[in-house]
Amino acid sequence: MKFSARVVLALLGASATTVLAREITQELIDECGRKENVMIPPPGANETEYRHCSNHPLGDAKAHVTRALGLTNNLNKRDCWFGSNTGCTNGYCWKRCGADISQGNWCWTAIGNDGKGDWYQCAADNQCFDYMTCGQASGGDCPDCGCDCRDKGA
Numbered sequence: 001m002k003f004s005a006r007v008v009l010a011l012l013g014a015s016a017t018t019v020l021a022r023e024i025t026q027e028l029i030d031e032c033g034r035k036e037n038v039m040i041p042p043p044g045a046n047e048t049e050y051r052h053c054s055n056h057p058l059g060d061a062k063a064h065v066t067r068a069l070g071l072t073n074n075l076n077k078r079d080c081w082f083g084s085n086t087g088c089t090n091g092y093c094w095k096r097c098g099a100d101i102s103q104g105n106w107c108w109t110a111i112g113n114d115g116k117g118d119w120y121q122c123a124a125d126n127q128c129f130d131y132m133t134c135g136q137a138s139g140g141d142c143p144d145c146g147c148d149c150r151d152k153g154a
Helices: 002-017 026-032 057-069
Strands: 086-089 092-096 106-110
């Protein structure tokens, strides 16, 4: 009887701590623009620590325009940046990044979970800092994630 009670308690405990994978609903697809942009937290992760959409709101808005107009040029390209080390653009923080910042690489910054949480928001440049983590994806497609830049001619 003791063994059975321990097994039942262990199973109940395991099921109470397991977090189901995020269900990809039509509401999430509408919010993120397309299914491939929905952020999928890893199995067992607390999904509240992950943003809903992989791509950055500013970059993805441009991608929607590209698709809606049937254009082939990529409006998501990030020009290389050689100015200040951090900043605030249209309400979101970014920073220069990479082993050699003279390359012009930069990233949008995101909270927690190695950059998989919500995007840092701001009202002014002085609210953005070097210690902020570059945004990363957890499943899905994310051309706005990570540290890079693409030159205008590419």
